[in-house]
Amino acid sequence: MIEFTDVTKEYGQKKAVNNISFKINKGEIIGLLGPNGAGKSTTMNILTGYIAPTYGTVTVNGYSMINEPQKARKAIGYLPENPPLYMEMTVIDYLKFVYDIKGCTEPKDTHIDEIMKLVKIKDVEKRLIKNLSKGYKQRIGLAGAMIGNPEILILDEPTVGLDPQQITEIRDIIKKLGRERTVIVSSHILSEISEICQRIIIINKGQIIANSSIANIKQNIAQAQDNTVVAEFIGDREQIVFMLKNIEGVEKIKISKNGQYTLIITEDIREKLFHECVKNNITILTMYIKQLTLEEIFLQLTTNERNETNV
Template sequence: MIEISELTKYYGTRKAVGPLSFTIDKGEVVGLLGLNGAGKTTTLRMLSSDLLPTSGQMLVDGLDLAEVPEKVQPRIGYLPDRPPLYGEMTVREFLVFAARLRGMKGRLEERVTEVIEMTDLGEYADEPIDTLSHGYRQRVGIAQAIVHKPALLLLDEPISGLDPVQIVEMRTLIRSLKGDHTIVLSSHILSEISETCDRLLVIRDGEIVASGSEQELSTQMAAAKSFRVAVRVPSGYRDTPFEGVRKLLEEIDGVQKVTRAEAPLGERGVVAAGVAATLDVRELAVKRLVEADFGVVGLERTGKELERVFLQLTGKEDAA
């Protein structure tokens, strides 16, 4: 288990990250999700011991990184956003070198061969790293991070810069590592991180503002209190139909925003509105609409896709 408590990083008086507090269960795949500059890389650098925190505590399997770093660091594998690869080395030479740097002895060549197979690098094992595509260099970066069998694997933007085929392959690779390693990966690619991870931590301005699965985050954003309503416009209605519906609904306490929605196909004289609310106002909304002679022909709850949840949590929904 990974336990983070009140972790912070300051540069002078400027806060970069924190305070962060969260736990990660053994074998879990957790995504650190945030906009550029939110603090993802700084957080991973602290978790990897590459950057000293200003304050706070990090425990890996009950061991304190600050107190016994020599025992904790071998339990951590780290892929930075720009992997430090030696292009003139072959893949195999580099992984042997990385294994020795981590203090591995004995039959390390066998472990290197095993890792090459795990990351599907066999065809390129004896090729110089400089000759590989970006996607395969990322695989080499992951291979060096797992060669010593770490308990905790940290991946900073492992999907960045990959083409669609490589993204699918990388997602499959990361999933294959689940169970053998506890994994924390950062990204701003929402659909890919949601499909890869068991749980998401949303970071904004250096702080965790929400955590949970995609479905749990949507629920936290009051998806059950948002709905779409379709109404038939009364004959002879003189106002603009949607504006009339919007005015009626926005007068209800708890309604935050009313937007135009797509009306049901084939329904003439019907308009639809999406309602975002802090309270469950569906019953009252129907009552008000019926009193104004609108015929309610449909009403359904609406959830929020991860992209909208992410934009709202990071304060960027209006800019999207």
């Protein structure tokens, strides 16, 4: 349905998106995840044809976004990070305008009415958009994206700036929409994406660093992390390091600024470590095999800098 092939977007010397490729199939709900400035919005803007890639190709339903943009865009409903609203229009007039420019074929009044009811903006249909709250504006933007029943919905950070109740409401709407359409949602909050999406694409510094289901990504990282023991001790640092280096199975030792020891191991050393501590009269406060949370996995993938020292 969507093919993003070797896409690069350069702004002068800076590569906002660097040679990224992915495919999205019909009916999938995809989360585009990454820290602020990672390239998510650029990716979405390229995907919707708002900006053109410097290199690479984007096809939607077999139509090239560069050569046949109008046909490709017909399948897409887009909610950018800041909803593109004409503030001086009323909600109903705005939605009618969106209906018109999209060249929709559905019965106009019924279609717009259904969407307004779904996103709960029917009560403000005659009000000027500029007088409405951020939550309403976001929902109007979402309604605009849904007009014409596009096969693909692209939602860029749809819950940013909303209060917790509004976030829950928008999430519920997206879940509902995902039952019938292909939905691509971007966010920098993993828990949000993990609630809604089947697959996540993690982008950092313009490159894809993971593209799989949440379960798969977690499993892969977890496997890699099975060889990590975290421990805290009371005692002389040099004596502790000397002791750790002499334990068979310890491959690498990292010490964080708060005094936590991360040991890369080739076998389970916990029992040996316990006995060595007793022998060397070192008090052991904590010792566990590291299990990463979803947020830690995300940080692990997207953060290169760590407050750790290799020993």
